[in-house]
Amino acid sequence: MTSEAKNRELLLLFFEPDEKPNPAKKEAFLKNVMTGQITRATKITLDRMLLIQVKYIRKMAWLAALMILLAAALITKGNPDSVLQIAALTPLLAFVTEIETRRSYAYGMAELEMTTAFSLRSIRYARFMILGLFDMAVLAGISLLIRKYVAMSVLLTLAHLILPFLLTMIGALLLERTVFGRTHPYGSGVLALLIAVVTEGFLIPDSPVAIPFVMYGFGWVLELAAVFLLAAVIALFCANIKQDEEMTAIWN
Amino acid sequence: MTFDISRQYDRLYRYCYYHTHNRILAQDIVQEAFTRYMERYGSLNEKNAVPYLYVIARNLCIDHYRRQGTLAEKYLQSQSYEEDQGAAQTDAEDSLQSFLITKLSVQRALSRLSEEERELLLLISVNEVSAREAGMILGISRFAVYRRLRLAQKHLRTELGKEGIDGD
Numbered sequence: 154m155t156s157e158a159k160n161r162e163l164l165l166l167f168f169e170p171d172e173k174p175n176p177a178k179k180e181a182f183l184k185n186v187m188t189g190q191i192t193r194a195t196k197i198t199l200d201r202m203l204l205i206q207v208k209y210i211r212k213m214a215w216l217a218a219l220m221i222l223l224a225a226a227l228i229t230k231g232n233p234d235s236v237l238q239i240a241a242l243t244p245l246l247a248f249v250t251e252i253e254t255r256r257s258y259a260y261g262m263a264e265l266e267m268t269t270a271f272s273l274r275s276i277r278y279a280r281f282m283i284l285g286l287f288d289m290a291v292l293a294g295i296s297l298l299i300r301k302y303v304a305m306s307v308l309l310t311l312a313h314l315i316l317p318f319l320l321t322m323i324g325a326l327l328l329e330r331t332v333f334g335r336t337h338p339y340g341s342g343v344l345a346l347l348i349a350v351v352t353e354g355f356l357i358p359d360s361p362v363a364i365p366f367v368m369y370g371f372g373w374v375l376e377l378a379a380v381f382l383l384a385a386v387i388a389l390f391c392a393n394i395k396q397d398e399e400m401t402a403i404w405n
Numbered sequence: 406m407t408f409d410i411s412r413q414y415d416r417l418y419r420y421c422y423y424h425t426h427n428r429i430l431a432q433d434i435v436q437e438a439f440t441r442y443m444e445r446y447g448s449l450n451e452k453n454a455v456p457y458l459y460v461i462a463r464n465l466c467i468d469h470y471r472r473q474g475t476l477a478e479k480y481l482q483s484q485s486y487e488e489d490q491g492a493a494q495t496d497a498e499d500s501l502q503s504f505l506i507t508k509l510s511v512q513r514a515l516s517r518l519s520e521e522e523r524e525l526l527l528l529i530s531v532n533e534v535s536a537r538e539a540g541m542i543l544g545i546s547r548f549a550v551y552r553r554l555r556l557a558q559k560h561l562r563t564e565l566g567k568e569g570i571d572g573d
Contacts, residue, residue: 157530160530160558160561161530161531163507163511163565163570164511164515164526164527165531165532166508166512167508167511167512167515168419168423168526168527168531169419170418170422170423170428170431172422172428173428174414174415174431174432174435175428175429176438178432179411179414179432182436182439183410183411183544184416184438185450186443187408187410191439191440191443191444240531247526256568275557283491294490355474
């Protein structure tokens with residue numbers, strides 16, 4: 154026996170464990186490693202996560218926006234007063250969007266989604282951003298589409314279309330914070346209808362609110378209001394997510 | 406060179422058991438080290454798989470020390486020596502007696518070495534980790550490993566000699 158081997162034997166007297174590892178546990182673990190069950194954690198990039206969320210959003214949400222685009226194309230033909238008619242449809246779009254972004258809660262999947270590779274917070278932000286941007290793009294597209302039929306700038310037309318949308322979103326998000334809103338997710342639909350009817354009411358020839366704004370050169374007020382409401386929607390959405398997380402933590 | 410996972414598992418277990426003196430904990434640390442390694446690198450056929458596994462296991466052991474304050478020294482300094490010795494004196498039977506006496510002598514000799522020397526001997530002389538890998542695990546150069554290993558072996562021989570064991 155070489156001196157190296159002899160030394161190792163001596164050292165093993167000290168270093169060899171008094172207890173062997175549990176053979177069943179070892180075997181099961183090694184089997185998992187060998188069969189690839191323990192493998193590199195899949196790293197999901199941001200763009201892939203967004204793509205997953207795009208697939209997750211129901212067709213209804215996409216179709217709602219496209220239906221409004223189609224309706225806009227039909228309403229606008231030869232109708233110079235079409236802006237408010239189209240605007241009256243946007244609260245329904247806001248309703249569908251809001252419902253879609255809180256789907257996790259509506260179907261009781263919030264806790265499950267909190268344990269996934271991405272946090273529930275990031276998932277909700279992603280859905281909100283995807284659908285919100287898509288809706289805005291559709292409304293901007295409509296503004297461009299009808300620009301030759303209306304005597305307003307594209308920006309002002311967009312403000313007209315977006316205001317009922319944002320007002321509905323704010324109402325729905327505020328409702329979401331209440332116990333009633335949590336137990337009645339479709340309650341915001343009533344609100345959307347109400348805002349749609351009010352917006353449609355501006356079509357009455359002697360309506361005292363909307364058109365005079367434009368007539369007397371105060372269109373910028375509507376544009377500014379749209380910007381403020383957009384900021385309010387984002388802030389409220391963030392506040393709602395925080396509230397949901399706090400409530401889930403308390404519940405758990 | 407292919408990675409003998411079962412052998413490395415046992416060697417890593419020996420290393421963790423030396424540091425924890427707890428079968429369940431040592432096995433948990435070994436498996437956690439493998440799992441973390443696989444999640445990070447995906448394959449055990451990486452060039453530095455062995456040192457990385459030891460580094461992860463070592464850090465997990467250190468985390469455990471911090472939480473529990475159970476160093477290997479604790480074992481060396483604890484009564485277990487005396488208990489073992491007492492047990493050896495009372496239970497030893499003929500052939501077993503010399504084995505236990507040798508074991509206790511080796512334990513006494515090693516207990517007089519520094520923790521770093523014992524760790525180097527465990528890694529290189531027992532677990533057959535290369536000097537380069539041992540350097541990676543301990544965060545020292547290969548030359549430092551050779552130098553410290555030579556000193557550790559010399560020190561061990563002296564201490565074994567004092568116990569009446571020929572360490573060559």
